Amino acid sequence: MKQETIDRIRKFSDDRDWEQYHTAGNLAKSIVIEAAELLECFQWSDTDFDLEHVKEELADVMVYSRNLLDCLGLDEDEIINSKMEKNEAKYPVEKAKGSSAKYDQL
Numbered sequence: 259m260k261q262e263t264i265d266r267i268r269k270f271s272d273d274r275d276w277e278q279y280h281t282a283g284n285l286a287k288s289i290v291i292e293a294a295e296l297l298e299c300f301q302w303s304d305t306d307f308d309l310e311h312v313k314e315e316l317a318d319v320m321v322y323s324r325n326l327l328d329c330l331g332l333d334e335d336e337i338i339n340s341k342m343e344k345n346e347a348k349y350p351v352e353k354a355k356g357s358s359a360k361y362d363q364l
Contacts, residue, residue, distance in 0.1 A: 259324065259334070267324050285326040292318040 271277055296315035299307050327334055348361035357364065 259320075264324060267321055268328065271325065280325050280329050282326065282329050285322055285329055288322045289319055289326065292322060 271280065292315060296312065296319060299312045299315060324334075326332075327337075349364070353364040354361075
């Protein structure tokens with residue numbers, strides 16, 4: 259995420275004095291709620307959906323995720339790369355390529 263976008267998200271919350279509500283638990287709940295709203299976009303069809311609505315709900319998930327990163331003092335690149343290293347070990351290409359099986363079923 260560009261720094262300009264991160265700054266805009268932070269300013270939005272700062273201007274409204276909403277940090278007081280941005281506990282880790284509240285933000286985690288908000289991410290799940292918004293993710294459910296995103297999933298609702300695909301409730302009856304995987305192909306017939308409103309892309310603008312999808313974009314809005316996905317943006318909400320991303321904004322709350324950014325706020326949770328700030329709340330916990332985490333770096334998004336660091337935690338994503340750490341998780342990718344674990345995923346690469348659990349799902350080696352030679353076993354996982356073309357398969358949707360869980361790592362313990364490969």
